[in-house]
Amino acid sequence: MAHFFNIGDMVEVMFPQVGFVGSFFVATILLVLQDGRLYVQFHHLLSANGIFFLRSVVAATNIRPIPPFIGTSEYELDDxxxxxxxxxxxxxxxxxxxxxxxxxxxxxxxxxxxxxxxxxxxxxxxxxxxxxxxxxxx
CATH class of the missing domain: 2.30.30.140 (SH3 type barrels.)
Structure with a gap:
């Protein structure tokens, strides 16, 4: 089942490159491109100059919605x-x-x-x- 994203949606982006596998970075969708890729601005990653938040074009397959909040009061071993x-x-x-x-x-x-x-x-x-x-x- 496909998930469609819209401008302004907050999402999580994964990078399939070595060193980033298993991680997701919070971003906001700025543009939905005609080829299905998305132009996003990250919330915590900075551009090379260290002044602005990083913006990047990413494949929709590397994006997921923000997970729902699940209340918990503690974690156990092996969680x-x-x-x-x-x-x-x-x-x-x-x-x-x-x-x-x-x-x-x-x-x-x-x-x-x-x-x-x-x-x-x-x-x-x-x-x-x-x-x-x-x-x-x-």
Whole structure:
């Protein structure tokens, strides 16, 4: 099922290049081009001069809607989560819960890296499949 995007829609963009796989960056659609690609402005990525927010033409296949909010009060060991780090949302797994200081240890398995993140920088991971959001737990 195709999803059609409109000017002004807030979306998440993925880059299939090495080093960016498993991450999504928030952007707003500025133009829908005749060939189906979209011209977007990123919310957190800066242009090469470091002054303006990056704008780029991206394929519609590399764009998804913003995931719905899913309220949760905590995460458990082995939960798959998205973590906002390095200006985008990256998929990781909870490997330690540090309840005393409110941080979680997250492993980004694709890159064999670990980071410590606050609850408020995390969300449950969802996949965009066939025009709908699917929990990795389904």
């Amino acid at each position: 798959i989560v998205d973590v906002f780090v390095n200006d985008g949302w990256w998929v990781g797994r909870v490997v330690d819960v540090l309840r005393s200081d409110g941080y979680y240890e997250i492993r980004f398995e694709m890159y064999d890296e670990v980071s410590f993140n606050e609850f408020f920088d995390m969300r449950p991971h969802l996949e965009w499949e066939d025009g709908r959001w699917v929990s990795v737990l389904e």
